[in-house]
Amino acid sequence: MRKKLHKKVFKALIEGRKFQEIRDMFNYYNMVDLALMVEDCSLDQVLMLFKILKREISAEMFTYLSYTKQEELINAFTSLEIKGMLENLYSDDIVDFLEELPSNLVKKILQSATEDQRSEINLLLSYPEDSAGYMMTTDFVELKLSDTVKRAIARIKTQGKVAETISNCYIVNENRTLVGSIRLREILFADEDEMISEIMDTDVISVVTSDDREEVANVFKKYDFSVLPVVNDEKKLIGIITADDIIDVLLEETTEDIQKIAAIIPMEGSYTETNILEMAKSRVSWLIILMVSATFTGLIIQGYEQTLTLIPALAASMPMIMSTAGNAGSQSSIMVIRGISVDNMSIKDFWLVIWKELKIGLVIGLVLFVVNVLRLMIFTPEVGLTTDLVISTTVFITILMANITGGLLPLIALIFKQDPAAMASPLITTIVDALALIVYFRLAMYFLSI
């Protein structure tokens, strides 16, 4: 069974410079767990590890370290050490940490890279940061249209040593145009003399280098693939993307969506790592916009100042009405925002949303009406029943309005080609607050006969 990796044992071996035991440990345990412990070692200790471990193992370890640790190491490495490490890394991993390094260190690395690696790295770095080209790796197995199964297996044995995955292989014609794909198992189960062109799948789904990573993630979601080939504009095969990279993309995209919902301008980096000014910047602009737009809600209240002075009891219910409006509105808007991003909802669902939110609003509104009448009778028995009914009727109408506005706003954002999450969520509260207050004061004036 699996043995647990203990921090104390790890430290003791490193500090005691028990080279053989350290090598055994790195052969045995998963690198993700080991790297977490290496993270706490001193620079000298990590450099010692790079000296005593096999190059492919230390190179793998390097990819799991934090950017700060990686930078320290590159700084300390000789160009020979860098060369040795680069030989054992996939090109997409190299680009991953290059991106975070200061430019003098990037230069140091590119000088130690081989001619081939340098052009691969430059190719990857030339794509926009969120594109398929940037994410892909150029280490994959490429078969030729004229290969037999036997020839293909030979190719896999050579290319497979450096490829990131061999479970899917891709077939190109004499122009390097992508013409087919095949799974390793199909090759293994086939006859040695069969032609690859006869057993390959010719309906290859691929992405283009310039595709946005969100589009790439959508293709993975739709087809449940584990690997996708990447082609350039001339349909030539130039890389692959694997599903595990997509899991990271999905997480980042989700964080972005959630931040937008909370009126935060999306930013990368974890809470603990990002600095104060950057965080303040990402939050302050929406706060200003919303604060200024609350001016209009204020103007509405000012317009009914006289009503408020005559019936001071009305003021006490304002927060409840506004918060109920805001809550109901964001519930509806979030259901539709999620529907747009996951279930392909679009402007065609305009009437469906209106109809559905109207019906849901009727049910919820009725329940809240009853609960609110009871609440008022219990907490403020001194206020008359007419006032209770005015307040509760306002809640009922507010729910209907908030539901429909909340449901439609993300669709309207789509019409104006805006991001539904970024536009709808922050604005919805301001809009339904204003609507709710107008209804409230109108009803009060009418029924409390002012």
Added chain:
Amino acid sequence: MRKKLHKKVFKALIEGRKFQEIRDMFNYYNMVDLALMVEDCSLDQVLMLFKILKREISAEMFTYLSYTKQEELINAFTSLEIKGMLENLYSDDIVDFLEELPSNLVKKILQSATEDQRSEINLLLSYPEDSAGYMMTTDFVELKLSDTVKRAIARIKTQGKVAETISNCYIVNENRTLVGSIRLREILFADEDEMISEIMDTDVISVVTSDDREEVANVFKKYDFSVLPVVNDEKKLIGIITADDIIDVLLEETTEDIQKIAAIIPMEGSYTETNILEMAKSRVSWLIILMVSATFTGLIIQGYEQTLTLIPALAASMPMIMSTAGNAGSQSSIMVIRGISVDNMSIKDFWLVIWKELKIGLVIGLVLFVVNVLRLMIFTPEVGLTTDLVISTTVFITILMANITGGLLPLIALIFKQDPAAMASPLITTIVDALALIVYFRLAMYFLSI
């Protein structure tokens, strides 16, 4: 290159009953795209497809159809047809649609299943719905500790035909205890006579059948795996889970998180498919809780009724102060909620959060103070500067309080073993609204000398 599948061509072939062309089409195109078109065919047409297509192809098609279509088909199938289809499906796919069928049809299917399949299906159905046991497939490649590479390849060739993936194989000892894992490529690159036990990886990371699917997703995220073995409580290997299933889990979990943030009780099913009552139910309880808790905000306002009557201008700024408080509070809480679920933030970060939110609050508060003074001077020049300063100081203090409360509430939820997203997001507005109003009226009474 890839040819596009056209709806018109598809329909013409189906309606014209061009059997050979239909078979060619199903051999050529990706099933995800084909199934979308089959969805729009009549029941008779789909039954015709099941008659003319190869069984493994029609079985794959079945898994991509909607639950309603699947139910119609099972209803129409003879038990022989069901038997033929079951033989070509993975057990986890069978369980997937069984779950959605009415019980009389489940019975019909179980009767047509072989003894082996029936016990596999019953095993999978016996696990809780969100567990690893429920998600896993029992179709995988299992090698023995005593196998040579040659023997292993032979096993892969037999078991591999029905296994969901062969890129990773798992090794068990004589008690069927999981003792190692190996990638197919390592087997292919090894000598025929080598022992599997010598080249396998003994630090196998696995999940237990009872693990929640969110934990499983976290293991995939942490280690970037494409397959994970599933063991029972006695460490015996009983299934595998593949990365593409995790993409779906992540999407569902994200939807749940986002719903919680919007004060919706998480529910499955898309916006367009879920019925009115279910949707109303998932939304109404938080609306009631928040409405009733807004009573306390109301009581605060009531307590300062006299102040409001004396300076009516104060009422106009209440919505702005409350919405700013709510927005700032949810910004902070969402940053921390996301930090908990993605970056392992926990109670240990208590002081870090206070310190960080305090500093962010100072920056944002200062900016908003200045903007607000300007806003008031422009929009309500008739109100005196002292009042402007009172309102703007309230905004400044509110931001500080909202940031710290918003940041800490998710951590406090953790202490009480509550879900941070479900607890913190809905409550934060009510709490900071109340705090903000108290500060507002206190400052007003003090500086406007009432």
